[in-house]
Amino acid sequence: MTAAGPEGTDREPPPPVEELLERRFLVRVASLPEDARMLLLLAAAEPSGEPALVWRAAAALGIDAEAAAAAEAQGLLAAGPKLRPRHPLVRSAIYQAASLAERRRAHQALAEACDPQLDADRRAWHRAQAALGPDEQVARELEQAAERARARSGHAAQAALLARAAELSPDPVRRAERALEAAAAELAGGRAQAAAALVAGAAGAPLPPLGRARALALTGALERALGSEQAAQTLLAAAAALAEPDPPAARRAMGEALEAALAAGRPDQLARVARAAAAAGAPGPPADAPAALLCGLGALYGGRPQAAAGELRRALSALEAAEEPQLEALALQAAAELGELEALDGLSRRRLARARRQLDPQLLCEALLVRAERVELARGRLGAAELAAAEARALAEAAARPELAVGVQALELRIACWRGREAAARALLGAAAGDAGQGALCLLELGLGRYQAALAAARRALPPDPAPCPGPALCDLVEAAVRAGRPEEAAGALARLRARASALGGDLALGLCERAGALAGAPQDAEAHHRQAIFRLARAGFVAERARAHLLYGEWLRRQRRRRQAREELRAAQEAFSAIGAEAFLARAERELAATGERARRERAEAPSPLTAQEAAIARLVCEGASNPEIAARLFISRRTVEYHLSKVFNKLGVSSRTQLARVAIEA
Numbered sequence: 001m002t003a004a005g006p007e008g009t010d011r012e013p014p015p016p017v018e019e020l021l022e023r024r025f026l027v028r029v030a031s032l033p034e035d036a037r038m039l040l041l042l043a044a045a046e047p048s049g050e051p052a053l054v055w056r057a058a059a060a061l062g063i064d065a066e067a068a069a070a071a072e073a074q075g076l077l078a079a080g081p082k083l084r085p086r087h088p089l090v091r092s093a094i095y096q097a098a099s100l101a102e103r104r105r106a107h108q109a110l111a112e113a114c115d116p117q118l119d120a121d122r123r124a125w126h127r128a129q130a131a132l133g134p135d136e137q138v139a140r141e142l143e144q145a146a147e148r149a150r151a152r153s154g155h156a157a158q159a160a161l162l163a164r165a166a167e168l169s170p171d172p173v174r175r176a177e178r179a180l181e182a183a184a185a186e187l188a189g190g191r192a193q194a195a196a197a198l199v200a201g202a203a204g205a206p207l208p209p210l211g212r213a214r215a216l217a218l219t220g221a222l223e224r225a226l227g228s229e230q231a232a233q234t235l236l237a238a239a240a241a242l243a244e245p246d247p248p249a250a251r252r253a254m255g256e257a258l259e260a261a262l263a264a265g266r267p268d269q270l271a272r273v274a275r276a277a278a279a280a281g282a283p284g285p286p287a288d289a290p291a292a293l294l295c296g297l298g299a300l301y302g303g304r305p306q307a308a309a310g311e312l313r314r315a316l317s318a319l320e321a322a323e324e325p326q327l328e329a330l331a332l333q334a335a336a337e338l339g340e341l342e343a344l345d346g347l348s349r350r351r352l353a354r355a356r357r358q359l360d361p362q363l364l365c366e367a368l369l370v371r372a373e374r375v376e377l378a379r380g381r382l383g384a385a386e387l388a389a390a391e392a393r394a395l396a397e398a399a400a401r402p403e404l405a406v407g408v409q410a411l412e413l414r415i416a417c418w419r420g421r422e423a424a425a426r427a428l429l430g431a432a433a434g435d436a437g438q439g440a441l442c443l444l445e446l447g448l449g450r451y452q453a454a455l456a457a458a459r460r461a462l463p464p465d466p467a468p469c470p471g472p473a474l475c476d477l478v479e480a481a482v483r484a485g486r487p488e489e490a491a492g493a494l495a496r497l498r499a500r501a502s503a504l505g506g507d508l509a510l511g512l513c514e515r516a517g518a519l520a521g522a523p524q525d526a527e528a529h530h531r532q533a534i535f536r537l538a539r540a541g542f543v544a545e546r547a548r549a550h551l552l553y554g555e556w557l558r559r560q561r562r563r564r565q566a567r568e569e570l571r572a573a574q575e576a577f578s579a580i581g582a583e584a585f586l587a588r589a590e591r592e593l594a595a596t597g598e599r600a601r602r603e604r605a606e607a608p609s610p611l612t613a614q615e616a617a618i619a620r621l622v623c624e625g626a627s628n629p630e631i632a633a634r635l636f637i638s639r640r641t642v643e644y645h646l647s648k649v650f651n652k653l654g655v656s657s658r659t660q661l662a663r664v665a666i667e668a
Contacts, residue, residue, distance in 0.1 A: 025093045028074045035067040038106070040076060041098050044091040045106045045129070048122075049082030056113035057106070104130045121145040125161070134170035142168070143178065146185070155189030155360075158182075163198065176205030180215055183222070190362045190401055192225040213241035217253045224260045227403070232260040232273050239280065251290045254280045255330050258297060262333070267463050274302035289318040293330045300337060301468050305503035309338065316343050323350060336374050339471070339508025341541040344374050361399040368392040369407050377414065380543035380580040383620065385415050390617035394635045413437060417444035418544070420584025442476050447584030449591075451483035462493075471500055471512045472545070478516035479552070490520040508545075511536030515549050518556065526556060547576035551589050563596045570596065610652045618642060619649050623662045 029037055038061060042054050058067070071077035076094075078086045085091040095103070107130035114123035124141035131138050142165035149158040162182035169175035183198035199215070199222060207215060220235035235257035242250035254277050261273040278298025296311030312334040319331050320343070328351050335343040348371040355364035372388035389411050396404035413428040417440040425444050429437050438461035445454035458477040462469050474497040481490035494516050501513035511533050518529035530553035537546040554569030570593045577586035611619060614635070621631045628646070632639045655661050 023093075025076065025087075025090050026097055028076055029094060029097070032070055032074060032076075033067065035063045036070040037094075038102070039063050039067040040071050040085060040090075040094050041102060041106045042110065043077065043084050044095040045103065045126075046110050047084075049084035051079075051081075051083040053110065053113050053119075053122075054083045057109035060109050060112060061105070104132070121148060121161075125164075128164045128168060131168055133168075135168050136170055136174075139165040139168040139174070139178070146181075150185070155185050156191075159185035159189065159191070159194070166198075172205055173207060173211070176202040176207055176215075177211060180211075180218055184218055187218070187222060187225060188360075190399060192222060195222055196226070209241075210245045213238060213245065214249065216241060217249065217256075220253065220260070221256060224256065224263075229264055229266070229269075232257045232264060232269055235260060236273055236276055239276070243280070248290070251280060251294060252326055254294055255290070255327070258294070258301070259329055259333075262301075265463070270301050270468075271303060274298045274300070278302050278304075289315045289324060289331075290327060292318065293327060293334060297330060297334060297337075300504075305468070305500060309504045309506075312338055313340075316340060320346065323354075325351075325354065332370055332374065337470075338504055339506045339540055339542070341375070341378055341508075344378075348375055361395045362401065362404065365392045365395040365399075365401070365404045366407070368395075369411055372411055373414065377418065378542050378544065380547070380576070380582075382415055382418055382581045383616075385411070387617050387620045389415065390614060391634055394637065410437065410440075414440045414443075417441065417447070418580070418582050420444065420447050420582060420587070422448070422584075439473050439476070442473075442480060444584065446476060446479060447582065447588060449588055451480050454480035455484040455486065455489075469496065469500075471497060471509050474500070475512040475516045478520050482519045487520065490516075494520045507536040507540035508542055511540055511542070511549070512545065515545075515552060518552065530556060543576065544580060544582065547573050547580065547582070548585065550576065551585065551592070554589070555592055558592060558596055567593065567596050567598050611649060615645050615649050615652070618645050619653075619661060622646065622649075622658050 029040065032040070039054075039058055042057050042061075042063075043049065046054055046057075058064075068077060068079055068083075072079055076086055076090055078084055085094060098106070107126045111123050111126035111130060114120075114126065116123055120141070124138065124145045127138050128142055142161045146158045146161035146165065149155075149161060159182045162178050162185060166175050166178035166182060169178055179198050179202040183195040183202070186192075186195035186198060195218075199219060202215065216234065217238035220231050220238050223234055224231035235253050239250045239253040239257060242253055257273050258277050261270040264270075275298065277294045280294055280298075292311045292315035296308045296315060299305065299311065300308035316331060316335055316338070319327060324331075328347060332344065332347050332351075335347060348367065352364070352367040352371055355367040358364075368388040369392055372385040372392075376382075376385040376388065389408055392411070393405070393408045396402075396408055409428050413425055416425040416428060422444060425441070429441060438457045442454050442457035442461060445451070445457055454476070458473070458480050461473055462477060474493050477493040478490045478497065481487070481493065494513075497513050497516050501509040514529045514533035514536060518526045518533060521529060530549070533549040534546060534553065537549050550569050550573035554566045554573055557563075557566035557569060560566075570589055574586060574589040574593060577583075577589055614637075617635060618631055621634060626634065628639050628642045631642045635642075649661065650656060653661065655663075
């Protein structure tokens with residue numbers, strides 16, 4: 001069909017199917033008595049379909065049960081546990097076709113039918129829909145309902161209530177303030193575009209200085225969510241504007257500026273924000289965790305790492321006793337910089353538990369990614385990291401959040417590199433480009449023994465000196481440069497690593513420094529460095545890094561023709577890599593063992609798992625004791641899908657019950 005008539009004249013194309021159906025429904029509605037039409041409008045205006053509420057409103061309008069019978073006879077009303085139009089298109093057609101006066105009458109009746117104590121939120125919403133124009137009393141009721149929604153982490157409901165409260169606010173200042181609060185709720189719920197529209201609508205309002213400063217902070221947070229490089233600068237300006245009237249808000253804005261600068265990956269911007277953060281964070285009372293965090297991270301990223309360690313450890317100590325959700329992202333960053341695995345474990349576990357309670361998809365996805373990257377991978381628990389990645393991917397897809405999916409792909413890339421799965425890693429690399437992706441690629445190349453390629457990836461991953469750089473990345477650069485025949489480059493990276501370790505201390509930083517020093521330091525000190533690296537990394541709890549220290553020590557011993565001692569270290573590396581599932585490093589350890597004259601013995605089957613990623617995720621949750629409904633909720637799939645995949649798991653693994661599946665997992 002075309003839009004052109006037989007003589008070539010234009011005519012309108014046929015209407016969409018939905019519109020045709022709505023027209024047919026309205027023909028049936030028009031044939032009903034007035035009471036039946038009003039009952040249908042009441043049911044359409046109350047989405048819960050609560051029969052008692054709808055009938056109370058109907059009774060107030062003088063509508064009796066015969067009206068329902070007439071609507072049911074026309075196939076327009078479904079009466080049962082819920083009283084609602086039979087089809088969503090019926091509801092849409094009835095509500096849109098009603099006049100404004102009819103809609104107001106229906107909402108007013110429904111508002112009066114709501115209990116003002118037990119159902120205050122619904123009552124406020126219907127009162128708002130019945131309002132003819134600005135009404136401050138109704139706006140306040142909506143604002144109170146929004147606060148209750150916020151306590152339930154209902155960001156979408158909170159935003160909708162506040163946006164309507166803004167529309168009903170007679171005072172232009174309160175209208176703008178409520179619109180900005182609605183924008184903040186939209187942003188918290190991950191709807192940045194909706195938040196941007198509300199912020200734009202509030203622009204130009206005659207806000208007082210504090211209101212303008214808070215609006216600027218919200219603009220910066222919005223820019224950060226949209227990936228703008230301007231975000232850090234905007235948040236920095238907001239922190240300065242908030243410093244005198246609202247110091248806690250100023251520190252929150254400064255913390256967000258620091259996070260934005262870290263995410264942007266621009267050393268000059270990070271240094272500028274860090275200097276401002278250090279100034280904003282000091283001085284503070286001994287128990288002031290926000291001040292200590294800002295001061296410590298500001299000193300670290302501002303080029304004064306020697307002043308950072310004490311402040312950061314003081315902040316982490318204060319946060320162990322008090323839950324501060326707004327500080328957790330910075331606290332996790334501080335714990336990661338210090339290599340404090342126990343603090344990382346506690347903070348990430350607490351954040352994950354709160355995200356599960358709040359059912360916030362964005363917070364839950366971010367919490368899963370942080371825990372997997374900074375705790376599970378550090379402890380060599382690749383299976384747990386894969387489970388977290390599968391759950392995070394389901395969340396990102398269910399929420400239609402591509403920016404979250406990028407974070408999931410970066411984690412999957414790192415897992416693939418630890419696993420030694422080159423094809424999978426190459427496929428993921430494009431989606432996880434940047435420093436993190438190149439750093440993971442360097443790890444893969446080191447495991448495969450391709451040192452020139454590892455060196456090239458390490459160079460791309462690291463910012464130039466004197467920008468701060470993670471210890472593991474510097475240590476990888478040293479190993480790649482030494483093995484690629486670039487001792488001068490290795491020496492430069494070792495100097496940076498030693499400066500970092502000297503300033504921050506801690507077993508991880510010192511252990512990595514010892515491991516790198518064994519490769520690039522004075523040859524006569526190599527063995528002492530190797531032993532110290534193993535000792536410190538074991539005490540720090542970083543299983544995978546310790547296994548690599550055993551491997552390097554074993555390789556060094558073999559080249560010193562001390563084969564018996566080399567076998568001991570290489571066996572320790574082989575057993576650790578086998579338990580972890582790090583296939584590329586495992587193969588490298590086995591090659592070295594073979595060179596000592598010993599045949600490598602694997603304690604695990606070499607065959608890859610027959611399960612897909614989703615099947616493996618379901619199997620692990622079953623082994624943790626989760627029920628099918630709980631698994632469905634965790635992975636955002638239906639119960640039937642869980643049952644389908646679980647039957648495939650049983651068939652592939654040759655088991656017939658959840659108990660047998662758990663036993664297979666334990667034995668594996």
